Amino acid sequence: MQVPIKRAIERVPGGMMVVPLLIGALMATFVPGTPHFFGSFTGALFSGALTILAVFYVCMGATIDIRTTPYILKKGGTLLIVKIGVAAILGVIFGHILGIEPVSGGFFAGISTLAIVAAMNDTNGGLYMALMGQYGESRDVGAYSLMTLESGPFLTMVTLGVAGLSAFPWQALVGAILPLVAGIIIGNLDREMRAFLARAIPVMIPFFAFALGSGLNLSKVWQSGLLGLGLGVAVVVVTAIPLFLADRVIGGNGVAGVAAASAAGNAAAVPAIVASANHAYAPAAAHATVLVAAAVIVTTVLVPFVTAFVAKRVGAHGEASESRRPAVEAEPHRL
Template sequence: MNIPIKRMIERVPGGMMVVPLLIGALLHTFLPQTPSFFGSFTGALFTGSMPIMAVFFVCVGASINIKATTYILKKGGSLFLTKIGIAALVGVIAGYFLGEQPIAGGIFAGLSTLALVASLNDTNGGLYCALMGQYGSARDIGAFSIMTLESGPFLTMVTLGLAGLAGFPWQTMLGAILPLLIGIVLGNFDAEMRAFLGKVTDGLIPFFAFGIGASLDLTKVWSAGLLGLGIGVMVVVVSGGALFLIDRATGGTGVAGVAAASTAGNAAGVPAIVAAANPVYADAAASATILVAASVIVTTLLVPPLTMFVANRYGTMKGKDEVRAQSEEHEADTLRETVFKPHG
């Protein structure tokens, strides 16, 4: 007997992140004594999201190939800088009005600078690469090897500091990016290590997602639904508009820019890491996690049809790139094998 559990989970947008997170949150809300009742390894699953995420970012770093073509550097670099630039701008504005704490009441209850920055800072790599496979080119997929530098809490910490909010010691900042750097070194010195660690990345997502969910009390964040919808729409509209324009300005059609206007599934883990690094964000972390997870779902639903519309309206890269890409086909073949394995 074969039950297609994986397929059923993946039918949910961002399912490998969202479904385990929801299961963990339900257990914490209605059966809060579960981890202490079982203890041992079972109890550790409820509280072990941080170590798992540390391993996750080592594997992500190993998947980054620093040997990129000029086109990939230009395309990936421009999209990367635009995405984090938008997050920084929103962070500065939100930080001025909100500070470190979430809004306590009203229709915007739970909204925080942390939630906004974390939603904007990290692109859904699996979604981007899938859309570029359909509407773009191999070189566009390769551009994501640069954008993977968004992964993890480091840029969110930097953005919060730039916004004039509570900062982080340099040791904490280095510690946030060190696993990624270690992975980059391992993967680029040894292709076998890149292949070995790259295979692990996707398999770790549901485990740290469960641990994150197991720290959430749904009775306190049930009202985040509509607000999460609004944040997801904001991510698509604000970052999508800027990314579309920068993609066009650098010689693209705008398709790659729109395809990158999403929130990565692992971004839902960033608020908890930030709060662990600086307790001043502890009050914002719980609701921010839910809001970021909602943004993952919303952007996953909105970005594909929007990308298709832009491709139909402005033309895909496939036809335009066929001739000029022939001389770089050997590079594209290498990229298909070595580029970062998409994460949720």
């Protein structure tokens, strides 16, 4: 007898990230003593998020091919710069308004500059490539190989520093990007290692998601659902417009820009990593994790509809197919 666990999880938008995160949060809320009671390897599953993420970023870096074509550099580079640029501008604005601490009361309780920047900074690569496969061209799919550089906490730390908030020591900044760089070097030196490491990416997602969720108490974040909904809508609206315009400026039809207006599932891991590098962000990290996870779900649902609408308006007809796609092995690692 077979139980379709994987299929059931994948029916939920961003399910491989969201479902384990929720399970961990439920256990932290109702049976918080579980990791201490069992200890050993069982306890390590509840507390090993950063270790798993370190390996995750090495594997993800290995999928980045530095020998990209000029078109991919132009398309992917433009979307990358615009996406992180929008996050940086919002980081400066909300950094001056909110500072480091999350909002302590009222409807917006839990929202923070950290949550906003983490949600805006990263693109859902799997969703982007799927949409480009339907509405774009093969080379538009390949543009994501460069956009993968958004991944991880490095750019979020830089943005928070630029916003004039609490600075990070250079060791923390370098340490945040070293695993990704190590993966890039390994993957570009040996294609077989690239393929080997790429296969591990989707496997690690539910495990670090569960560990992140085990640090959340749902009784303290009961409002995050509505706030997460609003944050997700904001990600789509605020980033889709400049991404659409930028894509048009470089000669595209705007569809690729809209397809990139999403939040990546692994962005939910960024607040915890930032807090581990600078404890001043610890009060905001738990709420930010839930908010970003909710934003992932919202953007995963909204972006396909918006992309389809824009593609219809501009008359885009997808030319990419599975047989013609470039070998972009980073495809499975985003939600």
